[in-house]
Amino acid sequence: MKPIIGMLALAPTIVLCASVASAQEIKIWTLVQEGMPEFMEGTISTFEAANPGVTVVNESFPNEAYKTQIQVALTGSAPPDVFFNWAGEDAARLVRDGLAADISAYGASGYAKTVGEGWLSSFAFDGANYGVPTDAVSKYFYYDPAFFSDNDLSVPETFDEFLATCQAIRTIDSSIVPWPLGNSERWKLNHVITMLNQRVLGLDALAADYALTAPDDELFTNPGYVEAWQKVVDMQDAGCFQDAPNATSPEASRSMFAAQVSPMIYCGTWCGNIFQAEGYEDFEMFRFPALTDGAGDPGGQFLVPQGYMVSSKSEHPELAAAFISHIVSDEGARDFAEQIGGIVSNPALIDEVDGTRWFKFFVSDIATATESVNVIDVLLDASVANAYLDAGVEILNGTMTPEDAMTTIREAALAAKSG
Amino acid sequence: MKPTPILKPRQSVGVQIVQNQSVLVLPALLICTVFIFIPAFLTIFGSFYAFGLTSQNWEPVGFGNYVRAWNDDVFWIALRNNIIIVLGSIVLQVGIGTVLAAVLDRGISFGQTFFRVIIFMPMVISAVAVALIWLIILDPNIGILNAIVKSVGLSPPKLGWLGDPSISIWMVLVVAAWQYTGFMMVLILAGLQAIPNHLYEAAALDGARGFRAFWSITLPSLRNVLVVAILITTIGGFKVFDLIFVLTNGGPANATQVLGTYIYLQAFTLTNMGYANAVAVVLLAIAVFLGWLQLKVSRRS
CATH class of the missing domain: 3.40.190.10 (Periplasmic binding protein-like II)
Incomplete structure (x- = not known):
């Protein structure tokens, strides 16, 4: 009798153990x-x-x-x-x-x-x-269609038209920041230079450098890289950004657009919901402008x-x-x-x-993109990506020229490649 | 005949107390071993290897990581910034803290507790929250500081208070001073209140009042407290991380990089764990030396 009572007493424990084992x-x-x-x-x-x-x-x-x-x-x-x-x-x-x-x-x-x-x-x-x-x-330029129509502005399709749009907005009111760039965390400009590299050089020309498989004497030496950085300087000279992009957080820049203080912003596909949550949803979108003289596919679209x-x-x-x-x-x-x-x-x-x-x-729109462009801080070796991020900060601050930026990036790439 | 039992000599009460004390120290020693000594040993050990955050292969490099630090411009920028923060904090935090303590001790006769609480209050806020508050104050687009500067007819820095490499480290100093001056004030106030009143009365009879009394009586009497305050500030200046990590993350372009944020950058962003360990060992050596100095001064005082 005793063994049976003992087994009955153990039964719940055995069942519990079995259920734990199968869970x-x-x-x-x-x-x-x-x-x-x-x-x-x-x-x-x-x-x-x-x-x-x-x-x-x-x-x-x-x-x-x-x-x-x-x-x-x-x-x-x-x-x-x-x-x-x-x-x-x-x-x-x-x-x-x-x-x-x-x-x-x-x-x-x-x-x-x-x-x-x-x-x-x-x-x-x-x-x-x-x-x-x-x-x-993905990323798009969000814009305020009411501001554009009130001021007879049209959506820019080329980079030159984009610069002209920035200048036109500054002419309307010099205190309006056409495109608030929140680069305090450094990655905002990295997304821009990602697209400029693609537009200027084309993905095929970038591949070997990004993968660090190009020969040492060719690594990041294509003059297109300098040209891409120069486009950032051109945008700054055209008054596209505010004075202190490196001290502006991404959140603050998004709020400037959502509050309709600024008529444009380059922002991710996730931003639409953020603008809506901040009370603004009458925006429209356009793609990163094409370069008339660039080697890259103008249909290429930022896609991570x-x-x-x-x-x-x-x-x-x-x-x-x-x-x-x-x-x-x-x-x-x-x-x-x-x-x-x-x-x-x-x-x-x-x-x-x-x-x-x-x-x-x-x-x-993404279904019509002819090429997907992945962001460089995801594609590049961490130290090279960091050099790109730092160079972007320095270019916006005016403490580094596009040529100097590519010199430091090339040095970082050579160091990363050698091990 | 039974053999005479050998009696163990009785331990003195003093020996027993010493043995008991050793036992009492064991838990603390164990915790220190697990959380300080072993990690410190592993950090020193790892500094002689090259390895990534997620890599399984450790490649021995001897003193290679230390040589790399010696030749690394950003390492020296970070060390220089730590020294700037230490010296600046001594001037701002200990200096202003001393003046505020003197004012609260003898300068005003009303609202001492109120002012003490107000000045000490930033100290109880976490560094991350302090940094977030100041990020809003210093924002170039919506920040109140820009508005104040413009309202008095001046121009705020074009690149922003935290975006301009030439001023961002000084802004970090100001924020750190805002947070920690209250602590220094309370520390020094305690020292002030321990100074016997008859010294001031005797000095007053000799005609020494106000600044003269502060210079000749208060400061010499506070010597030991000030030394401890300076050492605490110095150690804090080398350990600083959270405030800068949130305010600038070492930027713009490494202008506010300190050893703490540089270790983080190397370890977790660039995944150079071996090199990060070497920089951490340098920081550890500085901290150990300063800690030893603090202990020595405290004992002497």
Whole structure:
């Protein structure tokens, strides 16, 4: 009798242990982003319902803090199973250091059915998939159409027309800043020089320098780089920016546009929702102007793919990949587009999305882009990107010429290349 | 015949107390070992290697990272900025703190507690919040400082208070002084209140009042307190990180870079962990020396 009583007493414990053993938990790290909490709540709920016994824990981090924290976490003992990342050098470094898992084996039954090869290539290294892009961010000039029509200004299509627009706005009222540039964190101008490099030199000419595979005596020596920086000086001389762009935060510059103090701003596809939240939504958008004498494709458009990767230390890589596949499923991508406003990698149900006016514009306009231009601080080696960021600050301050800027960038590139 | 048992000599009470004290120190020693000594050792060890934040390969480079620091212009800019902050903070924080303490101690007869609280208040705000407040004040587009400067007919700096490399480090000093002067004032005020009143009375009989009494009685009596205040300011000046990280992140173009922010830049942005360790060791050496100096001065006082 006693053994039976003993077994009965142990039963709840055995059941509890069994349920703990079968329960699986995956942790996901995302960026703090407008609409992300709602999207994650919904997608986790449907994933957990489809996978009984699985728990997904979501943790969110602000943009700048995330860049550091994810690197520290991945080298630690309890990294997130699934984590957000930008395509490019950020992802490549994690692959080189063995911190990202090869999830190619889970593609055929999951994400590869809904996301095209072109998109997947942004997280592919040596023929293997290390991540899945969920969406891409782009940048446009937002402008105030009422200001433009009141002052008989037309949307500039070429760079020269753009300079003329800045000058015309200053002529109307010299105190109006045509384009508030919030470069206190340095990356705002980096997005501009990204596009100018593409417009002046073309992506083919940039590729070897960006990858540091050009011969030493040719690395970053193309005079087009200096010319691209000179365009920044030209914009400054035309009065496009305010006096102190390096002391202006990105938030302050966005507020200047949202308050209609300034009639233009070059801002990401995420900015439309920010302007709307600040009470202004009658804006329109145009692309970065073309260069009449540039070698780059004038149809090239700023586009940074971003998505999710799986930690190589994950105990549940299959489950982690399944969760990513769930995000980029038809329904997942639709919800992502609707709640976050991202340009999604799976557009199957895009017509069902009840998006904003600007979201619909971005989706249709990006579809016509003939070339995608990734940002240089994602593409370049960190030290070269840092040299570019510093050079931008100095050029705006007038403490460095375009030629000097390229000398320091070339030195950084040579140092990075040699090891 | 039974052998006579060998009796252990009784330990004196003093020895027992010493042994107990050693045991009492163990937890603190353990915490220090885990959180200070081991990380410090690993930092020194890592400074002799080249490795990235996420890389698994550590390549030995000997003193290569220290040689690199020696030849690195930004390292020297950062060290110079630390020294500027130290010297500037001594002048502003200890200097103004001393004057404010003297005024509150003997200069005014009303509202002493009120002024003490007002002046000390920035000290209890976190450095990050202080930096965010000042970012708004110093903003070139909407900041109140620009408005004030313009209202009196002057021109604010064209590149912005924090955007102009020639003035940004001085603005950092002003913000640091705004936050920490109150602390110095309270420290020095405590020292002032310990000065016997009869010294001032005797000096007054000899005709020494006001500034003369401050110079001849107050300052010499405060010597030890001032030395400690200067050492605290010096150590704080070398350790500064959060205020600058939020205000300027070392910019524009490294103009406000200090060793703390430079270590962060190298470690987490450029992922040069080995080099960041070497710079950290230099900072550690400076901090250890200053800490030793502080202890020595404190004991003497």
